[in-house]
Amino acid sequence: MEMKQLVEKQRRFYQSHQTKDVSYRKQALKRLRSAIMMYEKDISAALYQDLHKAEMESYMTEVGMVLSELTYQLRHLDTWAKPKQVRTPLAQFPSKSFQLAEPYGVVLVMSPWNYPFQLAMEPLIGALAAGNTVIVKPSAYAPHTSAVIAKLLASCFEESYVAVVEGGRKENKELLEHRFDYIFFTGGVEVGRLVMEKASRYLTPVTLELGGKSPCIVEKSADLRLAAKRIVFGKFLDAGQTCVAPDYVWIDETVRKPFLAYVQYYITKFFGTDPMHCETYPHIVNEKHFQRLKGLMQSGNICIGGKMEEANLCIEPTVFENVSFDDAIMQEEIFGPLLPVIGYETLEEALSYIQQQEKPLALYIFTRRKAIARQVINSCSFGGGCINDTIIHLATSQMGFGGVGQSGMGSYHGYDSFRTFSHFRSIVQKSNRMDLPIRYQPYTKGKQRFVRWFMK
Numbered sequence: 001m002e003m004k005q006l007v008e009k010q011r012r013f014y015q016s017h018q019t020k021d022v023s024y025r026k027q028a029l030k031r032l033r034s035a036i037m038m039y040e041k042d043i044s045a046a047l048y049q050d051l052h053k054a055e056m057e058s059y060m061t062e063v064g065m066v067l068s069e070l071t072y073q074l075r076h077l078d079t080w081a082k083p084k085q086v087r088t089p090l091a092q093f094p095s096k097s098f099q100l101a102e103p104y105g106v107v108l109v110m111s112p113w114n115y116p117f118q119l120a121m122e123p124l125i126g127a128l129a130a131g132n133t134v135i136v137k138p139s140a141y142a143p144h145t146s147a148v149i150a151k152l153l154a155s156c157f158e159e160s161y162v163a164v165v166e167g168g169r170k171e172n173k174e175l176l177e178h179r180f181d182y183i184f185f186t187g188g189v190e191v192g193r194l195v196m197e198k199a200s201r202y203l204t205p206v207t208l209e210l211g212g213k214s215p216c217i218v219e220k221s222a223d224l225r226l227a228a229k230r231i232v233f234g235k236f237l238d239a240g241q242t243c244v245a246p247d248y249v250w251i252d253e254t255v256r257k258p259f260l261a262y263v264q265y266y267i268t269k270f271f272g273t274d275p276m277h278c279e280t281y282p283h284i285v286n287e288k289h290f291q292r293l294k295g296l297m298q299s300g301n302i303c304i305g306g307k308m309e310e311a312n313l314c315i316e317p318t319v320f321e322n323v324s325f326d327d328a329i330m331q332e333e334i335f336g337p338l339l340p341v342i343g344y345e346t347l348e349e350a351l352s353y354i355q356q357q358e359k360p361l362a363l364y365i366f367t368r369r370k371a372i373a374r375q376v377i378n379s380c381s382f383g384g385g386c387i388n389d390t391i392i393h394l395a396t397s398q399m400g401f402g403g404v405g406q407s408g409m410g411s412y413h414g415y416d417s418f419r420t421f422s423h424f425r426s427i428v429q430k431s432n433r434m435d436l437p438i439r440y441q442p443y444t445k446g447k448q449r450f451v452r453w454f455m456k
Helices: 003-014 022-038 040-051 055-081 118-129 143-156 169-175 189-200 224-240 253-271 287-296 347-356 370-379 415-420 445-454
Strands: 084-086 095-103 106-110 133-137 162-164 182-186 206-209 215-218 248-252 301-304 318-321 338-344 362-366 384-387 422-430
Touching: 003 106, 003 133, 003 169, 022 040, 022 055, 022 118, 022 143, 040 055, 040 143, 055 118, 055 224, 055 415, 106 118, 106 169, 118 133, 118 182, 118 415, 133 169, 143 162, 182 189, 189 206, 215 224, 215 347, 224 253, 224 338, 224 362, 248 253, 248 347, 253 301, 253 318, 253 338, 338 347, 347 370, 362 370, 370 384, 415 422
Parallel strands: 106 133, 106 182, 133 162, 182 206, 215 248, 215 362, 248 338, 318 338, 362 384
Antiparallel strands: 084 095, 095 422, 301 318
16 A cells, blocks of 8 residues: 555544544553464564574563553553543633643654564554554564564554554655654654654654663762673663663773673673673674674774674674773764773763763663762753663653653653653633623723732
8 A cells, every 4th residue: 555545544544533432442452462462472583583682582671561561551541541630720710621632643653673573562552542543664674573563463453543564764765755643753863853854844743762872870889790780781682782771881990990800700691601602692683783883893992802793793792991082982872782981080070071972861870879879860961761770761661761852852651652642632611600801801900900919
């Protein structure tokens, strides 16, 4: 079907008002949940083919998170969709005021390749819960997962309600030429700019989930062993191809060496002495990204790792010292298993550098001192983060997740997803029993005094 026809077909279905029925939305979410459980093995196999993800990692970071989000949305949707009564100013007596959520309409969800299932499904869930129709555009860089998503969604939805458009740049470009009521994009900054530019043609609202160089600070009072363990987990999950992975580490120079020893210990503990042949260690998504990362490895001095196999698109966890801020590895988001570690003499030195950079998607601080944690969080602007851990702040439906500045705009997960894909109309219902004359002409001095008394 031509994309123009598909968008028009979804718009006609949306205008039938079926999706505004909350029970209809809940049935849709239940069908989606059943389909995901039915296709779980296919999803896991596809993720292994695309990224060499182990079954455990696929469930923990993709399928399991999606199922948890579905459960949360189904549990709370009735409450979220009810009119929210708010207080009415006395000057508007007698009346009542309330806010009513309505869906935007036809939504486009454009998802990336690094978590190709989770980052397609989670926005879809929010859009359906809010009552929209949805066109999902998975990434062509994860073709096996894209095919499973198309098959899964076709098994439980008519394309007038939920459709999948597969393909690459050509299909992305064509989709963005059409009018949508909301666009949700996850990906890189440059494509994010293009999405926003195309959306401006129709003044379409957008959510942009982007990325950036997310810093990690290890202060000298930190539990170095635990910090290393959690940083190795967060950095090398999905071979570092995670938008909120620690991009580089600032560490107090006095504890740098023992910290690096613990990093080496946990890399070996997690992935063995030969990570590239570890069955549970993911690979780089494609040749293009492998070559980009290979180029970044010319920066600084490698103190841990450094081996790679181009035939298998695999780079082992690699740590760098003596990195210059002018090196290529510090000029772009790494998005791979490369970790620069930079020593600082004072914490203010690290904070000053972070403040001068673009606002990152995440920030992490490891410290035993509450005052230091407060200082770091209050000094820096970032999308979200953790104290004494990495990346787990996004794995909850209780809090919204999103960026700020060049790391993105808007948020989702849980109620934030429902709110993102809903327009909240503010409505005043005025009584017909009484009509106070104060607001009407002629404006006498008595009326003016009365209005001033009310409105101050």
